[in-house]
Amino acid sequence: MNKQIRRLAVALLACYSVLFVQLNVLAVGRQEELNADPRNNRQTERDFNRPRGAIVAADGTVLARSVPTPRGDEFRYQRQYPLGDLFGNVTGYYTFSYGSTQLEQTQNDVLMGDTDAQKLRALSGLFSGADNTGSVVLSMRPDVQQVAAEALGDRQGSVVVEDPHTGAIIAMVSNPRYNPADVAVHNSKLAEDALTFLNAVPGKPLLANAYQERYMPGSSFKVITTSIALENGVTNLERQFPATKEFIPPQTTDPIQNYGGTTCGGSMVEVFYRSCNIPFAQMALELGPEKMVDGTKKWGVGEKLPFDLPGPAASSFGEVSDFTDQLPLLAIGGFGQGSTTMVPLHMAMVASAIANGGVMMKPHVIDATLDHAGQTLSRTSPSVWKTPIQPGTADTLTTLMIGVVNQGTGRPMQLANGIQAAAKTGTAQLNTTGPERSNAWIIGFAPAEAPQYAISVVLKGGPNDEISAGTGGKLAGPIAKTVLDYLFAHPSGPGG
Amino acid sequence: MSTSPIAAARRRTELGLILMAATITAAAYTLASLGKNAVIPPILVPFLIVVLGLLVVAHLANRVWAKGADGTILPLAVLLHGVGYVIIARLSERSAGLQTTWTFVAVVAYVLTLAFVQRASDLARYKWSFLAIGAALLLIPLVPGVGSVKGGARIWVSLGPINFQPGEFAKIALALFFAGYLADHRELIATAGWRVGPFHLPELRHLLPIALAWGFAVVVMVAEQDLGSSLLFFTLFVVMMWVSTERASYLVIGLMLFSGAAYAAWRLVDHVQTRVSIWRNPWPQYEGKGYQIVQAMFAFANGGTGGTGLGLGSPNKIPVAKTDFIFAAIGEELGLLGTTAILIGFLLMIGGGLRIAVRADRPFEKLLATGLTTIVGIQAFIIIGGVTRVVPLTGIALPFVSYGGSSLLANYVLLALLVRVSDSTARRLGETPNELTTQERFEAYRQRRAAAKARA
Numbered sequence: 009m010n011k012q013i014r015r016l017a018v019a020l021l022a023c024y025s026v027l028f029v030q031l032n033v034l035a036v037g038r039q040e041e042l043n044a045d046p047r048n049n050r051q052t053e054r055d056f057n058r059p060r061g062a063i064v065a066a067d068g069t070v071l072a073r074s075v076p077t078p079r080g081d082e083f084r085y086q087r088q089y090p091l092g093d094l095f096g097n098v099t100g101y102y103t104f105s106y107g108s109t110q111l112e113q114t115q116n117d118v119l120m121g122d123t124d125a126q127k128l129r130a131l132s133g134l135f136s137g138a139d140n141t142g143s144v145v146l147s148m149r150p151d152v153q154q155v156a157a158e159a160l161g162d163r164q165g166s167v168v169v170e171d172p173h174t175g176a177i178i179a180m181v182s183n184p185r186y187n188p189a190d191v192a193v194h195n196s197k198l199a200e201d202a203l204t205f206l207n208a209v210p211g212k213p214l215l216a217n218a219y220q221e222r223y224m225p226g227s228s229f230k231v232i233t234t235s236i237a238l239e240n241g242v243t244n245l246e247r248q249f250p251a252t253k254e255f256i257p258p259q260t261t262d263p264i265q266n267y268g269g270t271t272c273g274g275s276m277v278e279v280f281y282r283s284c285n286i287p288f289a290q291m292a293l294e295l296g297p298e299k300m301v302d303g304t305k306k307w308g309v310g311e312k313l314p315f316d317l318p319g320p321a322a323s324s325f326g327e328v329s330d331f332t333d334q335l336p337l338l339a340i341g342g343f344g345q346g347s348t349t350m351v352p353l354h355m356a357m358v359a360s361a362i363a364n365g366g367v368m369m370k371p372h373v374i375d376a377t378l379d380h381a382g383q384t385l386s387r388t389s390p391s392v393w394k395t396p397i398q399p400g401t402a403d404t405l406t407t408l409m410i411g412v413v414n415q416g417t418g419r420p421m422q423l424a425n426g427i428q429a430a431a432k433t434g435t436a437q438l439n440t441t442g443p444e445r446s447n448a449w450i451i452g453f454a455p456a457e458a459p460q461y462a463i464s465v466v467l468k469g470g471p472n473d474e475i476s477a478g479t480g481g482k483l484a485g486p487i488a489k490t491v492l493d494y495l496f497a498h499p500s501g502p503g504g
Numbered sequence: 505m506s507t508s509p510i511a512a513a514r515r516r517t518e519l520g521l522i523l524m525a526a527t528i529t530a531a532a533y534t535l536a537s538l539g540k541n542a543v544i545p546p547i548l549v550p551f552l553i554v555v556l557g558l559l560v561v562a563h564l565a566n567r568v569w570a571k572g573a574d575g576t577i578l579p580l581a582v583l584l585h586g587v588g589y590v591i592i593a594r595l596s597e598r599s600a601g602l603q604t605t606w607t608f609v610a611v612v613a614y615v616l617t618l619a620f621v622q623r624a625s626d627l628a629r630y631k632w633s634f635l636a637i638g639a640a641l642l643l644i645p646l647v648p649g650v651g652s653v654k655g656g657a658r659i660w661v662s663l664g665p666i667n668f669q670p671g672e673f674a675k676i677a678l679a680l681f682f683a684g685y686l687a688d689h690r691e692l693i694a695t696a697g698w699r700v701g702p703f704h705l706p707e708l709r710h711l712l713p714i715a716l717a718w719g720f721a722v723v724v725m726v727a728e729q730d731l732g733s734s735l736l737f738f739t740l741f742v743v744m745m746w747v748s749t750e751r752a753s754y755l756v757i758g759l760m761l762f763s764g765a766a767y768a769a770w771r772l773v774d775h776v777q778t779r780v781s782i783w784r785n786p787w788p789q790y791e792g793k794g795y796q797i798v799q800a801m802f803a804f805a806n807g808g809t810g811g812t813g814l815g816l817g818s819p820n821k822i823p824v825a826k827t828d829f830i831f832a833a834i835g836e837e838l839g840l841l842g843t844t845a846i847l848i849g850f851l852l853m854i855g856g857g858l859r860i861a862v863r864a865d866r867p868f869e870k871l872l873a874t875g876l877t878t879i880v881g882i883q884a885f886i887i888i889g890g891v892t893r894v895v896p897l898t899g900i901a902l903p904f905v906s907y908g909g910s911s912l913l914a915n916y917v918l919l920a921l922l923v924r925v926s927d928s929t930a931r932r933l934g935e936t937p938n939e940l941t942t943q944e945r946f947e948a949y950r951q952r953r954a955a956a957k958a959r960a
Contacts, residue, residue, distance in 0.1 A: 009747050009748065009750060009867070009870055009871075009874075010862050011750070012746055012747040012750055013747060013858050013861050013862050013870070013874055014858075014862070016743060016747065016858065016874065016878070017854065017855065017858045020851075020854050020881045020882075020885070021851065023881075023885050023889075024847050024850065024851050024885065026889075026894055027847055027885065027888050027889060027892060027894060028844060028847055030889075030892045030893070030894050031804065031835070031840055031843050031844065031847075031892060032840065034801055034804035034805060034835075034892060035804045035805060035807055035808050035809060035835065035839060035840040035843075036808065036809060036840065038801075038805060039805045039808050041805075042801055042802055042804075042805030042806075043802075043805050043806060045802070047790060047798070047802075048802040048805070048806070050802055050803070050806040050817070050818045050821065050836075051806065053818050054806070054812060054816065054817070054818070057816070
């Protein structure tokens with residue numbers, strides 16, 4: 009019988025080996041797949057019982073943090089957003105049932121202490137049970153954000169302030185805003201109600217329209233058309249344009265008019281600061297579809313913006329084939345009408361590139377990530393995205409944009425203390441009959457001779473809205489002035 | 505009372521291993537409490553005293569009544585029991601309180617079994633009684649008013665406040681009967697009376713009682729919808745027939761019978777079809793009957809290699825985690841390392857049990873040790889395999905680990921019988937002095953008194 013008993017032992021060992029293999033399959037082989045299953049919320053539940061690091065502004069102001077909950081709460085930590093809705097579109101939210109967005113999503117591993125580098129550094133503290141969470145430091149300034157938000161008021165639109173030399177975003181307000189704390193509540197019914205409400209209200213508050221939406225740019229796009237014309241020798245500062253009221257492009261009998269149906273013409277500088285439409289339509293036609301489309305692509309139009317927040321939009325002008333049989337579309341595209349749409353952040357990058365001698369930097373909001381001890385995990389180093397124009401072209405454009413502020417449509421953006429700004433306005437005419445008639449734009453930078461800040465402001469036209477009636481200079485200009493004046497008065501924070 | 509060096513070494517090893525198992529349990533208990541509530545349990549010291557006290561009592565029982573027994577299987581049971589207790593306490597404090605009571609009862613049953621059964625071979629004489637007891641235990645849940653249904657299976661008996669599963673004890677009674685009957689008749693059964701094709705079959709006369717006992721057990725189990733136990737009895741029967749007759753044809757016949765029975769059950773019983781379809785693919789039934797097994801899979805994945813840490817996972821998401829699915833809870837909080845440790849624990853216990861069987865020199869004791877070890881080994885395989893989707897899930901307790909009084913009590917009695925067989929072998933091999941049993945000593949004392957009286 010002993011032979012059989014030994015065989016029985018071997019058979020049972022074989023059975024248990026099968027169990028061991030299957031355990032490996034479940035716990036290791038299929039681990040990622042099972043953990044990623046949407047029905048499996050164990051990982052989230054665990055995360056909600058672990059500490060999570062903070063997201064802080066450039067001056068150290070806490071934008072998002074986790075605090076221990078009182079006894080009896082479902083989870084051990086509650087996410088808080090001390091500045092309410094001011095940074096909602098940057099930090100995003102962190103919820104149990106509805107996932108997370110923006111930095112809360114993309115920086116999750118750093119905040120939870122789950123990056124490889126953090127795990128390695130935590131090994132020494134393995135048995136001390138020390139908090140291993142990381143933090144994310146932004147380049148953004150809450151005081152500037154606050155000033156921009158107040159200047160926008162409750163109008164729909166956005167303000168983006170960028171350092172033209174590094175691409176660091178200093179302020180970025182997207183109106184309407186929302187408070188992530190409303191969604192981050194642990195009571196899942198309340199969180200669901202808040203999300204349902206935010207999805208239903210007009211203006212899409214959950215969408216950061218400063219970089220996730222695109223709007224027709226109107227005359228602010230003339231900066232790009234002019235740059236392409238300058239680069240291709242189609243125009244220069246000396247070129248004269250005849251004063252005309254109407255211009256009939258090829259392939260149509262429908263004439264192009266200037267804004268408000270005025271007669272407009274003169275030198276390159278004059279037509280730029282007066283923002284005549286016809287000269288830019290003519291330049292676009294002289295360039296032709298290929299050079300025009302090629303020129304916009306050099307500016308990164310058509311590509312997703314290289315941003316460190318998730319889901320950036322791409323600006324759009326069109327392809328060569330869209331225009332060869334549709335030259336009138338190319339003509340009105342030359343002054344930012346028709347099918348042209350631009351992302352507000354992208355327009356700030358356009359202004360930045362002109363301010364930075366023709367070099368366009370990658371925009372970023374994250375300055376650095378730190379581990380639990382405050383040691384740097386990573387630091388964002390400025391990097392070039394595109395070089396759309398020559399330095400000489402940038403200088404010429406600066407001259408033109410100074411004219412806009414001093415003599416033209418951008419006069420509302422004349423800054424305090426004699427600081428010279430350079431700008432271009434835009435009033436995009438959406439349609440002539442509907443309630444939403446126009447978007448008001450201004451893009452620019454200052455000081456013109458040694459730029460420190462670039463800015464783009466857009467106000468989205470709504471029904472029965474002052475924006476629909478006004479122009480970019482009158483409406484967006486004062487906002488840009490308020491923000492830039494504040495920045496020059498307080499170059500390093502609210503105190504100084 | 506004298507003690508041989510071999511026996512003394514075995515008991516020292518046993519004490520050392522029990523202390524280690526107790527240390528692991530106490531550490532795990534503290535960690536689970538820290539993980540769950542961030543406090544060191546206030547009842548830690550009384551807990552340690554009670555647990556250590558009980559384990560030392562079991563160890564002392566071995567020192568008194570089973571000096572020569574193998575010194576590893578009791579500590580292994582203690583370790584499995586300890587880990588199970590910690591997980592139960594972590595899942596439900598109320599259950600932990602009840603499980604403490606059951607632990608006390610189980611250890612008392614262990615001691616009483618050792619004290620009462622002092623010669624393993626004595627048990628062989630009562631094989632027909634064990635058959636009757638086994639049959640009665642299996643039938644009780646079917647009696648109206650006494651039996652009750654839980655989780656679809658009619659395997660519970662409710663007497664006032666006490667609920668228990670008589671099936672857990674029936675398996676020991678039947679193992680005792682099989683061992684006793686086969687030890688007497690194995691040669692007759694092994695001798696071919698007639699043949700069908702390639703198979704040599706014994707005379708029906710010799711096969712009948714055991715076939716009846718087995719058939720009875722299986723039919724009752726199917727009537728009670730307890731598939732896990734049916735599978736366990738079936739395997740126990742086939743293994744014991746094979747080992748006792750040394751004829752592989754019983755394995756083949758067993759496999760054929762099993763296939764036939766499984767196919768019939770699958771065709772005829774809805775319950776079985778559901779189990780099989782969930783086993784093959786639980787995902788479409790996530791909202792229904794597949795929920796439990798999918799949650800178990802999530803638990804293993806969430807645990808990964810090292811586990812979430814005791815008290816830091818979400819094992820309460822798995823329905824009935826503390827009984828049938830306790831292995832998944834271990835997988836979540838202790839990870840692959842923890843579950844592998846449990847597997848190794850069972851393998852070592854199987855190895856220890858089968859070594860006792862190999863060393864035993866009497867057919868009855870050999871078969872008894874084989875049968876008892878098979879029960880533990882197969883039962884653990886059926887439920888672990890069910891939880892991990894290696895085999896279709898059939899609800900059955902994980903020996904020593906799962907919550908439940910009947911299971912714990914029965915398994916400690918089973919353990920005591922294994923220890924008893926081991927000790928009896930050691931005595932016959934001369935590893936420890938073959939002292940008189942308490943009964944024999946009492947009898948001798950009575951006869952001396954009678955003789956003295958007669959002289960006077």
